[in-house]
Amino acid sequence: MDRTVQVLGRQISHTDIVRVFVILSLSLCCILITAISLAQQTGAVYTQLFYFPIIYGTYFYPRKGLYLSGACALAYEVLSYYYVYPNPVDLISTTAQAILFILVAVVVAYFTEKVNTSEARYRSIFESSLMGIILFDQNSFAIKLTNTCVEDMLGYTEEELRSKTFTSLFSTPEEQRVFFERLGSSADITNFQTRFKKKDDEPLWVTLSWRRVTENMVSTSIIDINSRKLAEQAAEESAARYRQVTENSPTGIVILRDQKIEYSNPAFTQLSGYSPAELTGKDFLTLVHDEDRAEFFRFISTDGGKGDQPDIRECRFITKTGDTRLGALFFTSIVHRGVPALLINLVDTTERQQLKERIQKDTELRHGIISTVAHELRTPLQPIMGYLNLLTQDPKTYGVTEETRAILDRCAKSVDRESQIINQMLELSVLDAGKIPLTYSQVNVRDLLTTIVSTGGYASKGDLTIDAPEETVMEIDESKISVVIDSMLSNAVNYSKPPRKIRVSYQFSNAEQMHRISIQDNGVGITNSQLDEIFEPFNLPAAGSQVRKPDRVGLSLSIAKKYIQMHGGYISVDSIVNLGSTFTIHLPKIPPKAAEGGQQ
């Protein structure tokens, strides 16, 4: 750009000042030379000199040049009139000369103007173009010309760009290499996508088109496609991610349009046994089991209109090989490629169903085995117990001495215990099968505790206190909860040594809305590691071996836990080794539905 100076409030460039000075001095010289030549009568040969300032002036400043030509013509005319008057021939010729000045100026101005406007138009297009334009030398790659768009795009100034080579604009050597390849391959290229490097080193996606304007000059147009490209990349990435998810999904995914399969993922392809090609365009209903077809059709028809709410159904499918598979599926209405479609997610539940049936069968079988075993174990106990009873009831008849009778009593006790173990084993097996229903009734807590304590004779075993309000009632299955509390008390007695201190207390938890019955003892306690095990079948606390072998089996706590769970409650244990344990039964104030109680 030119340097400028401030003259009368206007910016005037040095070039203009020089030009104006040259033009004006030339014009002045011409006038002076003309005046001298006229005065000395040397002829009109110097009039042609006027063309220099006129053409020069009109060329650079068409409009002002016209004024200049007018001024020059006037000056010439005045001088000529002064010297040649009244010779009519000379007057006519000088007038013609002056008019010729103006005509020449007009012609020059006209063409200059024309050239200038087209150049201005071109320049404005070039400058204001939304496309970046770079002109570079094909041999040196030196940048010859750029427009503002390029400057804005890359963040360089015009000077900075002019000092660079075109090839240095590329983001990576690889992109440079591809450019060279393309440049060498053919003359004109359109829509060559590549990345430029901005001034701040950020890559910028652009499309280049170029053509050779001269032997060595190449004009390149540059379009910024960065945002589009980034959006495209993001879309591609999300599409790739989506594809990856669908393709690797263990769930079968199918897209239906008018019941025809538009897309199926590998999981579904595998399930169906068909190839993807066979599936595409296939009527989905033909894959559905005959008996489920009507139901399935109703399902997709109603839910199709309902929109986003997925709903799960189970349905049988027929594979290519004719096998029947069971699938749980849900639908979502989607827009696929601009058209409403149905997205089906499908999980093969055949194996789960089979497993469920097998577990059911196993449970029934186990229950059957336990029942039979119990029957077989109990039957021989009957004669033993019966004869023992007979001998001890009537010792004289059978000649039984006092000493023998004591021995027989112990035998009877063992039979009792054996029988109890079998009963508990059975109880547990029935509980596992979920076959025992609960019978709820309103039970007074205090009465319940007192009855259990007196029936079990626990008061005689140590210092036993019952702390329960008189009026409180619970809605429970009395017989089941009695069994639970009784086994807790039995444990409290059996896992402690005299002097025993046992406290049975009731509290109501407002926060939980639960009844709490605690049985606290001063016994051997339970270690942390044993806490989890004591509710497992046949896990007698190891501490048990330290005291007299109790009349107790390892199943009572397992049964207690199950009973309490059936009531919707739980058992918690606090224990310190050698100081004692507290078992707390938590029972909800409002029991779960009695009908459901037995299903747990």
Next chain:
Amino acid sequence: MTKRILVVEDDEPILDLMDLLIRRLGYEPVLLSNGPDALRYAKNDPPALILLDIMMTPISGWEFLEKLRAEPSLKTLPVIIFSASPSVEEKMASINDPFLGVLHKPVSFVELRTGIEQALKKQD
């Protein structure tokens, strides 16, 4: 005349024991080891009470009971299920027979006495 108690039981040792126990309780035992025989006996000459085992061949205690109750005159004859099988109560609940009781094996002398007495009282 002493009341007759029919014991239907296929386990020989138990049958022997019941013979002794029932006699001791002051009743007259009739011991039969299968359902069809017992059914014929009961129809012919109804006893005061039947002690009935469940797991038997050729017919089970339940089948025996069904055939017994089919006879109008035997609908109120007290029967005590005398079984080592679990879940007898479940089946009993579904039958809902007021003249049906249960004793689980192994049963003690005292339990047997109480059971029989209660069953007989119910009929009176």
